[in-house]
Amino acid sequence: MKTLSRLYLTLVFIFLYSPIAVMILISFNSGESTTEFLGFSLRWYREMFRDSATLEALKNTLVLSVSSAVASTVIGTLAAVGIDRMRNRFLRRAVMSVTNIPMMNPDIVTGISLMLVFVFVGTLLGLESYLSFWTLLIAHVTFNLPYVILSVLPKLKQMDKNIPEAALDLGCTPIQSFFKVELPFIMPGVVTGLIMAFTLSFDDFVISNFTSGSSYETLTIHIYSMIKKSVKPDIYALSTLIFAAVLLLLVISNASDSSGEPKKKKKDGSDKKRRMFLMRGKEGGVAK
Numbered sequence: 204m205k206t207l208s209r210l211y212l213t214l215v216f217i218f219l220y221s222p223i224a225v226m227i228l229i230s231f232n233s234g235e236s237t238t239e240f241l242g243f244s245l246r247w248y249r250e251m252f253r254d255s256a257t258l259e260a261l262k263n264t265l266v267l268s269v270s271s272a273v274a275s276t277v278i279g280t281l282a283a284v285g286i287d288r289m290r291n292r293f294l295r296r297a298v299m300s301v302t303n304i305p306m307m308n309p310d311i312v313t314g315i316s317l318m319l320v321f322v323f324v325g326t327l328l329g330l331e332s333y334l335s336f337w338t339l340l341i342a343h344v345t346f347n348l349p350y351v352i353l354s355v356l357p358k359l360k361q362m363d364k365n366i367p368e369a370a371l372d373l374g375c376t377p378i379q380s381f382f383k384v385e386l387p388f389i390m391p392g393v394v395t396g397l398i399m400a401f402t403l404s405f406d407d408f409v410i411s412n413f414t415s416g417s418s419y420e421t422l423t424i425h426i427y428s429m430i431k432k433s434v435k436p437d438i439y440a441l442s443t444l445i446f447a448a449v450l451l452l453l454v455i456s457n458a459s460d461s462s463g464e465p466k467k468k469k470k471d472g473s474d475k476k477r478r479m480f481l482m483r484g485k486e487g488g489v490a491k
Contacts, residue, residue, distance in 0.1 A: 223446060230439040237436075248444075251437035260425035261441070264405055267336070267421060271343035272401035278344065279351025279400075280393055284381070286352070287359040306349040314413030317342045321414060334416030342414040343404045350403065351396035358392035359385075 229237055233244035251257065282302075289295040305313060318334070321341075325333035362385065370380040386393075408423035415424060426438060 226439050227443050227446070229436065230443045232436065235436055247436040247440040250435070251440045254435070254437055257422075257425060257437065257441065260420050260422045263419060264422040267339060267343065267419075268401050268404040271340055271347055271404045272397050274340070275344045275347035275351050275400045276393060276397045279348045279396055280355050280389075282348065283352045283355035283359060284385070287356060302349050302352055305346045306353075310346075310407075310409035311413075313346060314342070314410040317345065317410065318413040332416060332418065334414055334418075336419045339411060339415045339419060339421075342410050343407065346407075346410060347400040347403055350399045351393075354396035354399060355389055355392040358389035362388050 228240065230247055231243050231245070232240050233246055234241035286295060286298055286302075289298070317338075321338045322333045366388075367380045367384050370384045371377065375383065406423070407421075408427065411421050412424055412427070415421065420428075426434065429435065429438070
């Protein structure tokens with residue numbers, strides 16, 4: 204059984220990563236052929252940095268992804284806190300059902316509906332151009348919000364509810380309690396939501412195609428427009444660099460996680476302080 208499981212796992216990894224390996228190999232090909240390797244060369248990496256249209260599309264994509272990720276993380280975190288504090292279970296379930304609609308809805312339906320809304324509002328306001336960077340940003344924030352909320356909510360549920368109350372008893376305002384007590388605890392979920400929002404925004408094509416207009420071109424739309432003729436090999440070089448950047452981020456993230464494991468003993472002291480903080484808060488509440 205062990206041999207079969209290892210063979211199965213090997214086949215799965217080959218199926219998943221062989222296309223990426225082929226793309227990386229072709230990016231170093233000296234010729235334009237995708238079926239014959241003519242020799243090792245950095246030609247297409249040099250061509251990529253000379254392709255102003257591709258670099259402009261990459262810049263647009265990075266600006267859009269960072270903006271939508273930050274905006275959706277801030278709004279999604281506040282929304283998750285509000286949902287977590289709801290006492291009415293029926294209302295909470297209703298809000299969560301509405302929140303999950305953009306995530307469960309097909310992208311083409313979301314893209315078409317958002318485009319119709321933007322055109323309708325633009326017509327009412329008398330705008331010359333209905334679709335622009337701002338409509339694209341609103342669309343990306345819309346479909347990123349559920350992922351941020353679902354990343355932050357589990358952390359809020361894991362948090363001891365007595366700790367924020369103790370902070371309030373010790374003189375903190377609700378805002379100070381949130382930033383000093385709650386936010387540090389849910390920060391892993393916030394960071395996870397931020398990374399997911401950035402990745403989804405960077406990768407999106409369908410919704411962007413319906414809401415971007417002609418004045419703002421992202422990388423996915425730029426590559427799709429090239430498919431009608433032929434994809435230049437410098438796109439393979441760009442994709443290789445993006446893959447390398449993602450791989451580097453994963454290595455750094457795993458290294459930071461592993462380096463934090465030996466510090467468990469130090470955490471015991473912080474846990475004692477946390478319990479003392481909670482006890483002081485309870486005593487303050489009784490004194491009142």
